[in-house]
Amino acid sequence: MTNPSPATGIQLPDQPGPVLSVRDLQVVFDTETGPVTVVDHLSFDLHAGKTLGMVGESGSGKSVSALALMGLIPPPGRVCGGTAMFDGQDLLHATPRELQSVRGARIAMIFQEPMTALNPVFSIGDQIAEMFHIHQSLSKHEAWGQAVAAIERVGIPDPKVRAEAYPHQLSGGMRQRAMIAMALACHPDVLIADEATTALDTTVQAQILDLILDLQAAEGMAILFISHNLAVVSEVADDVLVIYAGRTAETAPAESFFEDPLHPYSQGLLATLPSADLRGKPLPTIPGMVPGPHETITGCRFKPRCTVAEDRCAANVPPLQSVSGDRHVACIKAGNRSHAG
């Protein structure tokens, strides 16, 4: 935490330190063609009672970063650098046993694909009850009662009957809610929500977001909220981190970010949203694709798609620089904006 590399937000003197502090996280996948860096020097802080929204293109490393914190990177991936300090403990260097006691109970995750996280051969009630049984040493019977209550809280109708259902018997949105119930079961200090409401309709989404934010207000949970849906992020996040090809492109308080995105990639993202006046017309897109991790691009990784790029963008990886107060941008041109007004 004494590491001076750029983090998100400024530290107010009377603000308690972050609950989880990630510095220079680096994740590599060993592929046939050699190691590829999928997450590169990622740093951020999560504060109690606050939500950090993480946005970025498909394949930019959001899920991999989250899984790294949980110690769940699948082989051939591995964490090869950085620290993630949680309650005096570095999660990236913890033993499997230490992680086991943190995971689920103190740091919980809502996974992007519920089908891969839920066990197909156990009922959802059994799987949630298991959490209470292991982490709160409740009896089997009490744990089942708690599981039914948890299922009810996330708005699944007929919780008693549905607790007996297997994952394949539930709709996509219900599986998602079952997973949210499991994640919130033990009142974690940190919640990592990876596309948590993507599979839900707007009314259920609003209910789930209310549930999560109410819990946050009551218990001071810190949240890492990963989502493609910028509108949802704008309604839950205190701060925003934009990740591009494994690196931080921009960090800012949510309000100023949505008012005035500074990185050209962030500007492109906000411009691609469908709106009423674009109906029937092609939507603006950011041309091209995120570079594959094996593609070697020197300098700014966004340069091939950037509409304002200059030759000097290819010279060096643009460092994450403070632009004004609590805003940081990894673009050599973003600093000039203050002159432009």
Next chain:
Amino acid sequence: MPDSPPDIPREYTPQAETEGPLLRVCNLTKHFELREPGLFGRVTGTVQAVTDVSFEIHRGETFAIVGESGCGKSTLAKTIATIYPADFGEVWFSGNRLADISTGDLKSTRRRVQMIFQDPFGSLNPRMTAAEIIAEPLVIHAMGDKVEQRQRTREVAEAVGLDTGDLNRYPHQFSGGQRQRIAIARAIAPKPKLVIADEPLSALDVSIQSQILNLMVALQHRENLTYFFISHDLAAVRHVAGRVAVMYLGRIVEMADTEALFADARHPYTQALIAALPEIGHGKKRRAAAPAGDVPSPLAPPPGCPFHPRCPKAQDLCRVERPELATVKKARKGHLAACHFSDPEKPQE
């Protein structure tokens, strides 16, 4: 049929291949029995996933279904795609009743109706490479020789923005969004007529979403595709769909042209859906209030109007009598709603 509303097909006579709607769904019903664990487990309840759903999709249009999670959208799609047998009702494709089609024809009809499944991970075989997954429908339907199949695979992979150098990788080696593109490539590979897309965008980030939406529109024009588009993303629906149906608890509760639906929603559930749409510029915690009350159970739908326990407008009538899907007054042609009070000018008690 002068006395039945124009857009609810109750009966249908076969028509030539190129005339009439591409798809006609009449009174389709699909329920699931829930059983206690074990081979001969007792039935503990019946999920009324899809009940008495009727609509048609015209050639070349994009017809969207939106609705509550668990209201039966995927079940409806899978029943139309003949993955689930219907309990009741009929599906007509291009003038042929699906149940009547002989096995050989059913196979060719299946080729012409392709589905993009909701869970891009669960629906991709983990032991097949991306290239094999995309080519599989071509192999099943014996389309072209090996060389042509490989060529078509590359062509659609490129069309959806996959790096063709990655095609010999396995699904788990792709990100969620990349996997969704594999699923889309697979669906369009055998040149279908109707593409049923169940949440094709939810795993994609916004910039790829807009690329995929643009791609879907471009493919639609080029290959004369018709889309049955299921999505929670109202902004995307509004952008691409010509008509929208709203489902609640297994039934269609409103159906209209897209513009009419967004400008002049008549069913209180549709109004709630639109009101809860998140928007940039409101900041944290200023979301529209979600409709109160518990989401009712498809195991035991409430009597009367299925939405009445959560409806701000509910009256005594709503608690006893279920409103039929009917043409709404003072609205555009083809605007249907299932609400006793869909006419805003009709005084309430």
